[in-house]
Amino acid sequence: MATSQPRRTDKSDRRGYRRKLHNNRGYAPDVFGALDLGTNNCRLLIAKQQGKGFRVIDSFSRIVRLGEGVSLTGKLSEDAIERTVEALGICADKMRRAGVTHMRCVATEVCRKADNSDDFLDRVRLDCGINLDIITTAEEAALAAEGCAPLIDYRHRNALVFDIGGGSTELVWLGLSGRKQSEVLGWMSIPVGVVTLTERHGGMQVSEGAYAAMITDVRHHVDEFEAEHGIAGQIREGNVQMLGTSGTVTTLAGVHFGLERYSRRRVDGAWLNTNAMLDICHRLAASDYETRRNEPCIGAERADLVVSGCAIVEAMHSRWPVKKLRVADRGLREGMLLGMMRGAKRDRRQAQEAATRRRQQKAATEPKAAT
Numbered sequence: 001m002a003t004s005q006p007r008r009t010d011k012s013d014r015r016g017y018r019r020k021l022h023n024n025r026g027y028a029p030d031v032f033g034a035l036d037l038g039t040n041n042c043r044l045l046i047a048k049q050q051g052k053g054f055r056v057i058d059s060f061s062r063i064v065r066l067g068e069g070v071s072l073t074g075k076l077s078e079d080a081i082e083r084t085v086e087a088l089g090i091c092a093d094k095m096r097r098a099g100v101t102h103m104r105c106v107a108t109e110v111c112r113k114a115d116n117s118d119d120f121l122d123r124v125r126l127d128c129g130i131n132l133d134i135i136t137t138a139e140e141a142a143l144a145a146e147g148c149a150p151l152i153d154y155r156h157r158n159a160l161v162f163d164i165g166g167g168s169t170e171l172v173w174l175g176l177s178g179r180k181q182s183e184v185l186g187w188m189s190i191p192v193g194v195v196t197l198t199e200r201h202g203g204m205q206v207s208e209g210a211y212a213a214m215i216t217d218v219r220h221h222v223d224e225f226e227a228e229h230g231i232a233g234q235i236r237e238g239n240v241q242m243l244g245t246s247g248t249v250t251t252l253a254g255v256h257f258g259l260e261r262y263s264r265r266r267v268d269g270a271w272l273n274t275n276a277m278l279d280i281c282h283r284l285a286a287s288d289y290e291t292r293r294n295e296p297c298i299g300a301e302r303a304d305l306v307v308s309g310c311a312i313v314e315a316m317h318s319r320w321p322v323k324k325l326r327v328a329d330r331g332l333r334e335g336m337l338l339g340m341m342r343g344a345k346r347d348r349r350q351a352q353e354a355a356t357r358r359r360q361q362k363a364a365t366e367p368k369a370a371t
Helices: 011-023 078-098 109-113 117-128 137-151 194-201 208-229 231-236 247-256 274-286 289-293 306-319 332-365
Strands: 032-037 041-050 053-063 102-107 158-164 169-177 181-190 240-245 271-273 324-328
Touching: 032 078, 032 332, 041 078, 041 332, 053 078, 053 332, 078 117, 102 109, 102 332, 109 117, 109 137, 137 158, 137 169, 137 181, 137 240, 137 324, 137 332, 158 231, 158 247, 158 306, 169 208, 181 208, 194 208, 194 306, 208 231, 208 306, 231 240, 240 247, 247 271, 247 274, 247 306, 247 324, 271 274, 274 306, 274 324
Parallel strands: 032 102, 158 240, 240 324
Antiparallel strands: 032 041, 041 053, 158 169, 169 181, 271 324
């Protein structure tokens, strides 16, 4: 039986799309595209504004492992580049078909680190018509926090948001007000993620000692953030909500709920008892690769990385022992969408104000009709 494959446009089509994208922003309705290229994943959301939020009309996610080997060689490998360019080509096609009028495409830790990132960005621009923006760690943390804002309980005084990536882990410490407003009080980009830890300590078969070493690698940075902000004391007083956004956290939630197939609707916004979550971490860390691979919400694509993610979660919990964790299947892309929508609204308002001024100026200079 024949299988259907995503239609690929050639390079000239994509370059034509790029020109169309940048020249037709005045057309309505606005369609927004947000692409997040990380160390491990390539993820896209396409949405239209709906009320104060948005409605997703298309999406894409693929594990590309762009950062494979970068912690050892300092460079993006040719195989990883090929996988990623293919995925980005699909994203470009989706945005073209959806008529995207505003897009933002960002790259994170692996492109901040790799020596050949500029060459990779040139290749993506030429082959896919996508201009990737390598964002700073500060902006990455802020976007993740903004994307998760709808899941924050503002009855707390503070929220601690973490995002476990492939090459780094972002921490954001927020001050909350009863008016559903938040302020970034501090942030840290820990230069350790699931890919870097796996390459450093192994992922197929992980010994008890290797797992402990992973936790130690992360705990040093966690202790530094704690010394600066005194988060543990606020947790003891019951003032802190902890929220995790990452493939690790959503995977642990899927395993906890016993899902036969991952369901964002079931996972996003769910609360996890941290004792139950740690039990899953310990079980996965002690299991072999085949056992992990056979978990429906882990599979072959994550079976070698999930133990490193468990170690990062456990390192944070050892310092910040909250009783429950809220799970977010959202983050950078949602933060980018909200930012672009605010910008589009501001642009429309400024254009309307400019048009009003022109009409007023024209009326003022026109001779008045004789009475």
